[in-house]
Amino acid sequence: MTTDKNRVIIFDTTLRDGEQSPGCSMTLSEKLRVAEALEHLGVDVIEAGFAIASNGDFESVSQVAGLLKETSVCSLARASRKDIDRAAEALKKAVRPRIHTFISTSPLHMKYKLQMTPEEVIEHIVDSVTYARNLCDDVEWSCEDGTRTEEDFLYRTIELAIKAGATTINVPDTVGYTTPDEYRLIMENIIKNVPNSDKAVFSTHCHNDLGLAVSNSIAAVQGGARQIECTVNGIGERAGNAALEEIIMAFRTRQDVMPYHTGIIAENIISTSRLVSSVTGLEVQHNKAIVGANAFAHESGIHQDGMLKNAGTYEIMTPESVGLKKSELVMGKHSGRHAFREKLKDLGYQLGDNEFLSAFTRFKDLADMKKALYDDDIIALVDEDQRDNDYMTLENWAFVCDNDKPSRASFCLNVDGYKVTVSREGNGPVDASFKALRSLADGEPHLQLYQVHAVTRGTDAQAEVTVRLEEDGRTVNGHGAHVDTLVASVKAYINALNKLRVKRQKTVPAAMGE
Numbered sequence: 001m002t003t004d005k006n007r008v009i010i011f012d013t014t015l016r017d018g019e020q021s022p023g024c025s026m027t028l029s030e031k032l033r034v035a036e037a038l039e040h041l042g043v044d045v046i047e048a049g050f051a052i053a054s055n056g057d058f059e060s061v062s063q064v065a066g067l068l069k070e071t072s073v074c075s076l077a078r079a080s081r082k083d084i085d086r087a088a089e090a091l092k093k094a095v096r097p098r099i100h101t102f103i104s105t106s107p108l109h110m111k112y113k114l115q116m117t118p119e120e121v122i123e124h125i126v127d128s129v130t131y132a133r134n135l136c137d138d139v140e141w142s143c144e145d146g147t148r149t150e151e152d153f154l155y156r157t158i159e160l161a162i163k164a165g166a167t168t169i170n171v172p173d174t175v176g177y178t179t180p181d182e183y184r185l186i187m188e189n190i191i192k193n194v195p196n197s198d199k200a201v202f203s204t205h206c207h208n209d210l211g212l213a214v215s216n217s218i219a220a221v222q223g224g225a226r227q228i229e230c231t232v233n234g235i236g237e238r239a240g241n242a243a244l245e246e247i248i249m250a251f252r253t254r255q256d257v258m259p260y261h262t263g264i265i266a267e268n269i270i271s272t273s274r275l276v277s278s279v280t281g282l283e284v285q286h287n288k289a290i291v292g293a294n295a296f297a298h299e300s301g302i303h304q305d306g307m308l309k310n311a312g313t314y315e316i317m318t319p320e321s322v323g324l325k326k327s328e329l330v331m332g333k334h335s336g337r338h339a340f341r342e343k344l345k346d347l348g349y350q351l352g353d354n355e356f357l358s359a360f361t362r363f364k365d366l367a368d369m370k371k372a373l374y375d376d377d378i379i380a381l382v383d384e385d386q387r388d389n390d391y392m393t394l395e396n397w398a399f400v401c402d403n404d405k406p407s408r409a410s411f412c413l414n415v416d417g418y419k420v421t422v423s424r425e426g427n428g429p430v431d432a433s434f435k436a437l438r439s440l441a442d443g444e445p446h447l448q449l450y451q452v453h454a455v456t457r458g459t460d461a462q463a464e465v466t467v468r469l470e471e472d473g474r475t476v477n478g479h480g481a482h483v484d485t486l487v488a489s490v491k492a493y494i495n496a497l498n499k500l501r502v503k504r505q506k507t508v509p510a511a512m513g514e
């Protein structure tokens, strides 16, 4: 890492804290695609998961570790030797492994969550960091709920963690409670009052409960932190984490007041954002800064007039600087393989031969159904094609929707390798379809959200559907795209069922100990 004093390390936790977002869960292959995209984006550290949480999490940390060529790969671990062993094992193949161990330090968390005295917490810190450091040279320690921790206790724990071998100290605003001025001061005071603070890099980890995560992260950097923990699109627990793209573009656009820099290639922001949104099923709100659909749209006549005269009148950064290109009318029925491959490259996809063939076949099918194909159509098609590890896939369908009899949906599916047919009636074809699919589910999922939008313009536009299912407190978002809205809806429901199965296999670790 550079010795430049204004270089800020970007620690991305989309695959760990981001995956803890309600409704978000990614399959192994989706995580690998996101990890590769994050490496192309230029992040320094990827927190790939919580290795002890489940065999699936262990496997994804391990495979991400084996896949990445330059980026540091990290696994989360509680302050227990069992967790740390599992993290170290999962990171074996990493070029640059990092173990991230944490324990709560606020009075509230120690008393109620951990049920430990402050002295017991101190013992856990020393033991866990020493143990981790014997297995890995790069150890990060986090004082969970750091911003609600008593000052003197915070300094003491940090000093001991550094002494035990921690190289990065992360001070999380776990509940999104702090404010920019307060957090900046916390950081400045830690660096001033902890005697060995010069031996570690200080890090921010902000949640967005009050909408302050990005401002707080920047304030911490102004107070001396040199690592920011963040996620793409700001996904994460509850209201999410600090949004990577907002921090990066704030630094870039306001170098005059924030002279910090990172290794991020900003032109890869949009493609990474789209990928994360597609695999998690979590749509980006339209007016979200940097990556929202309206972020660079100018609606009012006065603004449009100003923009035509000089783009600087209403634009503080260009769409191109974050990799946004117009969704162009690009291809049609007669476009060949070569043109399709070039287009995929242009959109940031690198497909293997089999994936390419499958995408090309689907592209031709789509071109038969739809005259004009835009960039966004191709993005929707490829994203959909890259979903795998599915136990249930749709093969054939039929819908009956007459005005004088109940609607009926009938499907032929592949479920765990077996052909299954199912048919149900309902109040309209969507209701009939969801009833039929629900009858095949392992558990009892409840529909929480059904949302449809058009990928592009025109009545032959592909529909992109999101279905959110909930079962026993677990929520997942399924996604489907097709020129037929009913088929897109069915695909989205099936995608949600597939994700629910993955999520069922995952256990969420409790605070400590078991």
Ligand code: KIV
Binding pocket: 017, 102, 142, 144, 145, 170, 172, 173, 174, 175, 205, 207
């Ligand atoms: O929000 C938090 O405190 C965390 C820690 C585990 C770093 O995610």
Ligand code: ZN
Binding pocket: 017, 172, 174, 205, 207, 237
């Ligand atoms: Zn967090």
